Amino acid sequence: MSLLVEILTKQQADLLSDWNRDLVNQTRTNGLSEKEIANQSKMLLEYLRDALQQDGNAMVDAPAMSRVRQFLVDVADARARQGFTPSEIAALTFSLKRPVFLRLEKLANGADQLSAEIWAATELIDGLGLHTLNAFLRSREELIKRQEQDMLELSTPVVQLWKGILALPLIGTLDSARTQVVMETLLQKIVETESRVAIIDITGVPTVDTLVAQHLLKTVTAARLMGADCIISGIRPQIAQTIVHLGIELTDVTTRATLAGAFQLALQRTKLNAAALHEFERAKSGAKEF
Amino acid sequence: MERIPILRMGSYLLVTVQVDMHDQLAQQLQEDLAVKIVQTGARGVLLDISALELVDSFIGRMIGNIAATARVLDVATVVVGMRPAVAITLVELGMSLPGVQTALNVELGMELLRDRLEETVFNDHFPE
Known part of the structure; x- marks a missing residue:
């Protein structure tokens, strides 16, 4: 690969301007200025030159290439956030082929050397391209994961309806991961607000199967262990039928058709304690009089 | 030997678990409590586990046993202040502690x- 090193060392400026022209013509700039692009390609060429001077036969995964790899990862990360498409990212390195091959053709002595040099350069540039793509995909995946997490947290708001009454309007499908978050936030909120009644509203849950029901029952049981009553509300007619058809046992759980019904019951329950106590006090003093 | 203290408050017994319960301690508590209930003629037991951070199936069963023992002796038991993490663990272990009354805090x-x-x-x- 000696010729490639020679090109990178002696014809760097020439190669750079040729490559930059291709880059700007081929791809969308997506808000990046030509100067930034030129700067990035210049850095890449310099790192590549340094690496090849260190180890003439270095492939992408060689230790000498570590700075090149890091640089490509950084560029891919930045472009992934700027909304570049995968092919645009790939074009960043693959577009280096034409200007490099042109120069190899001029310098090579005979067909044998040319094909060997071109093959070596292709292998290297392909490796760099794949590495960039991998980095791009990784950073996209991270982005998706982060958004998933955000959604998970956003979709489980626990609201206080009254003193001692919490409501948890569930929207979307309930899976294990989500149930875990729901359970944790609800229990935490019960502790914080010292609420005795929690209403889980499933109006926004599209389907209830045995698994979802099991998740709901777990949450209800955990709340009960902490000393809070749970009411499940917002059960649509179809869902009520599904629950019966599936034979899901909900006898231990208080259920209501609507959130309003559940709220009424919750109010009764929290007031009941005070009212019952009052009633008893009255009966007790009455008993004394007799 | 280390023991969990059982305090008498009027006609109630107050048990506050301030340390991490290990098996021996839980067993000891169960025995002590049964003896104490009979000795004092208490009518209610309040088991405060708000400081308990770690539970396993054994401790979970012990809590259930303590309540069951008390019930046999005609004493009401309330478990108070269970932490969310503890509640989740017990549920995941499949222990819903049926028959145990719970409350959010001591009050x-x-x-x-x-x-x-x-x-x-x-x-x-006023018998019916």
Whole structure:
């Protein structure tokens, strides 16, 4: 690969301007200025030159290439956030082929050397391209994961309806991961607000199967262990039928058709304690009089 | 030997678990409590586990056993202040502690005990 090193060392400026022209013509700039692009390609060429001077036969995964790899990862990360498409990212390195091959053709002595040099350069540039793509995909995946997490947290708001009454309007499908978050936030909120009644509203849950029901029952049981009553509300007619058809046992759980019904019951329950106590006090003093 | 203290407060017994319960300690507590209930003629037991951070199936079963023992001796038991993490662990272990009364904190637990006790007193005075 000696010729490639020679090109990178002696014809760097020439190669750079040729490559930059291709880059700007081929791809969308997506808000990046030509100067930034030129700067990035210049850095890449310099790192590549340094690496090849260190180890003439270095492939992408060689230790000498570590700075090149890091640089490509950084560029891919930045472009992934700027909304570049995968092919645009790939074009960043693959577009280096034409200007490099042109120069190899001029310098090579005979067909044998040319094909060997071109093959070596292709292998290297392909490796760099794949590495960039991998980095791009990784950073996209991270982005998706982060958004998933955000959604998970956003979709489980626990609201206080009254003193001692919490409501948890569930929207979307309930899976294990989500149930875990729901359970944790609800229990935490019960502790914080010292609420005795929690209403889980499933109006926004599209389907209830045995698994979802099991998740709901777990949450209800955990709340009960902490000393809070749970009411499940917002059960649509179809869902009520599904629950019966599936034979899901909900006898231990208080259920209501609507959130309003559940709220009424919750109010009764929290007031009941005070009212019952009052009633008893009255009966007790009455008993004394007799 | 290390023991969990059982305090008497009127006609109630107050047990506050301040350390991490290990198996021996839980077993000891169960025995001590049964003896104490009979000795004092207590009408209610309040088990405060708000400082308990770690539970396993054994401790979970012990809590259930303590409540069951108390029930046999006609004493109401309320478990108070269970932490969310502990509650989740117990549920994941499949232990829903049926028959154990729970309350959010000591205050509400006491209220519950008092209600229960007064109810029984009330029923004694006014049989249906």
